[in-house]
Amino acid sequence: MYRLDGTEWTAFEPSVDTMADRGFLLGDGVFETFRIENGRIRNDELHASALSESCTALDLTMPDWATVTAAIGAHADSGNRVGKLIVTRGPAPRGLTPVAEPRPQAFLQLSERPEPPAQVRLASVPIRRSATSLAARYKTLSYADNLAARRLAVAAGADMALITADDGRLSGGDSANLFWLAGDTVQTPSLSCGARNGVMRQRVLAWLEARNVDVEEVEAAPTALLSADAVWMTNAVAGVMPVVTIDGRALEHDHPLLAELMAADL
Template identity: 45%
Template structure:
């Protein structure tokens, strides 16, 4: 879809947003991104997204965006220029151009791009397929929303080939980690559980809101914990929370979102 994007200080047509041939984001995945749900020009959970971006940029040695208010204004203008009232905006921050090889230039000139698309209606439910790909708790690409997304791409491709909507990944020790683009939760005996970040989990913005809203036990759990769950659901910034109906073709949970979780998104 054609539209308008923001790139390094300019408003341009989306067809012209391609990275330069020396951009480390495109060559090496040296960068970060955030996916934001934008309603009437306002990004949902904007402060959580900016805080996560700042933490990741600091740990990875990238100059993070310093003007959060300015970015919020740009997102609002981006949605307006594309005539979108309910949008998904992607913020992409790369290390910018650099010489051939792994070492960054002495002075980084980061590149910032904002693109927007219409938000699709969230699915009523999700079918999961257990992936053979495993996340390493020590991996930066598991803990941060980097541009290196090949594990997730491959996991989704395999899941779709097996008739599922999304892949479910474990860590290298076999503990539950999460969906290929989502965090994982379940209810057992009325208590809410989720894998801990030490299980190769990306600290999602919706995940953080749920943890701040109610008691949740985060830890290392085997896959068979889901077999006896009353409800299983996945979360991300774009669709909020969606119940899971099957895992590898076998029914799990009630297929309905718990009322106390649905209330967060009301």
């Protein structure tokens, strides 16, 4: 792991000092995860914009993006890697009192990219997502709901949780955005359903628009997925992942549009 010291990224080993950081104590921070190829961030500008929006929402200082890309170029080898950039409020006294003079910290973790799943099994979970929650709209360090949802999904024999909004509308996965094909139209949950506007979500929407495919951002019930011609999840690390079952029920997933989208390797 690396830590930003001024304008230099230096090797960092967590220590007892880390325990004074608001990110560790309270989850007071945000993160952005991205793929790295040949020392460069895929979809670089979209990730920079996403992190900036998250920092703004939590009143955090955005690290200089040029130093981030320079550090990745210097430390990431030419292989297929995953980068995770974490921004915290920094060390502060205990409690919830706002920090008068924050000392924000930035950390960069580099790791091997796991093999993307060829398919995904979803399980419905009772955890709900609120559109007004910062943890739903941004990648905050407060990931308790997502982790609990994944545990429940795995316990049910699935790979990922299917999460709905407070009123039961489809929202997305525990770590991915949701899409499905209904006839000639691709549908995805509206951001009003607590869906995060992920980088891969943006890339897929742009790809579909460029091919004149009708797209709708909708407020839909989970039953909409059962009659879909194809269902898939997306995130920046895994890309496009076909959904083959929901709660053990098999779904259609062999569709030319989905195959073309996966081949595009966005």
